[in-house]
Amino acid sequence: MSLAMRPDCKRCGADLPAEAPGAFICSFECxxxxxxxxxxxxxxxxxxxxxxxxxxxxxxxxxxxxxxxxRQFQG
Structure with missing residues (x-):
């Protein structure tokens, strides 16, 4: 089973492409x-x-x- 690789920041909505570094996750993949x-x-x-x-x-x-x-940002 692979990570969901969510496309955006839960807090601010910034784009976080799966192939790019710079994303952070918790054990629930937030x-x-x-x-x-x-x-x-x-x-x-x-x-x-x-x-x-x-x-x-x-x-x-x-x-x-x-x-x-x-997308997870609810802004």
Missing amino acids: TYCAACAEALDDVCMTCGGELVDRPTRARKFHADHPPSAK
Whole structure:
């Protein structure tokens, strides 16, 4: 089972492409940009879990393992 690779920051809505570095996730895959993770002191605002670097997914794998298109920002 692969990560959902959510496309945006849960806190500010910034785009976070699966193939790009700079995203942070908790164990429930809540996803944040680097600026929001830093502002939250690397603690998920939803569950209180630790935020860690999300790995990237090479574009060549997107067809067989597509990143999520469902945006999570509720702005």
